[in-house]
Amino acid sequence: MPKIVDHELQKAKVAEATWRVIQKHGIEQASVRNIAEEAGISVGSMRHYFSTQSELLSYSMKRVSERVSQRIYDTVFSGDLMQDIPSLLHEVLPTDNEKRLEMEVWFSFVVKSLSDDSLRTLRHQVDDELRSIFVTVFNGLSESQLLLPGLDFAIEVERFYAVLDGLAIHAVMRPERVTPEVMVAVIRRHLLSLCQPGVHSMAQKPDSNAKKEQPRDT
């Protein structure tokens, strides 16, 4: 009988090597040779798991999305929406090095998917999933009667989702400015701005984020 190797584990190892290559040298350097070297195996060996480069990249992109999904799935909820929504979004935003790696790689794949049909579908799926989180969020807030009256849900979903992805991009591009603390503060502020005054922020000092800073002249 043959040498037994965990196929899935090897594929995952190669996928993670792909991420590192992309982060360090850009997706244009994600050649089969560079990835094999990063993974510590030979090209011929790698081809046993991925018969084409396109397969390899698709799989690597899928693995990123699965990692993010897993993170969301693993999030523990308290029942307090004003606590749970920031917690959830904290797991999506690049608030540590591991998540930043994922996000940088994800953006690389996303941009590539603009001109690569084999990646487009997955991008749309992930986009739909992520967006549906915000639909769920608004349903939850609405049922708990925390929301301000008269909100246009469709617009608010797009707005909240835009805040999330905008923060994510900015955190990746300017980590020294858009720190985890800034991200959390922005998310919390946005959430509070959608809710009735007074009702929200149970077990959280109310309004502690609303310092009255003066704008600087420019």
Next chain:
Amino acid sequence: MPKIVDHELQKAKVAEATWRVIQKHGIEQASVRNIAEEAGISVGSMRHYFSTQSELLSYSMKRVSERVSQRIYDTVFSGDLMQDIPSLLHEVLPTDNEKRLEMEVWFSFVVKSLSDDSLRTLRHQVDDELRSIFVTVFNGLSESQLLLPGLDFAIEVERFYAVLDGLAIHAVMRPERVTPEVMVAVIRRHLLSLCQPGVHSMAQKPDSNAKKEQPRDT
């Protein structure tokens, strides 16, 4: 005397050819040969304007940013902030095919700049410029005493900027969902949410965007 060719005009032509190649086939296909073919000139000829590929890409990226700056600069203002701010952001967001091309190409360069030092500086400059617009916006709103009291300017700047870039990304990725109308509505809603009730939206029917839609179950 030699043949006279408008150097700058030729360089601009090549830069725009670069954009089209990137939009159609991705930045990894932005080779000197592909770009020269798209521009309708020979490789040897192109090398007369850009001695290296790195130069070519840097210049093309710079041209995109200049186009956006020019658009901002050309925007005419009415004096009514509640009108002018959406107008200004409308010029930045990908609200038509030309601007969508720019934005797709810009994102390609931005992602590449994560692993290419020769592009990093320009990205930071543009980022700083764009962000400073929001500082200016908040200064203006503050001076006109339109703002809600107690706002944390630093957080609000990041939030508004995140809404902008998030919308831009989503519009590029999902143009059928994030239409120009949606973008305008989100921007307007965000702006209004920052301002005192009643005071805002001169010459604009107040609250016309606030339909009471119900969230759909998912």
Next chain:
DNA sequence: CCTTATTTAATACAAATGTGCTAAAATCAA
């Protein structure tokens, strides 16, 4: 210790890449 199925490594090859070099074409002043 063999046998055998499977993984791994190495090599091969055509295509595409960036860049250098050379000769032809084109243009304006004389």
Next chain:
DNA sequence: TTGATTTTAGCACATTTGTATTAAATAAGG
């Protein structure tokens, strides 16, 4: 028209690319 000078085109060359093929190494069953 002539001549000077720049633009243009084409080829050359070493590297890197994706993929195919082939031989060696490996591990489990007999």
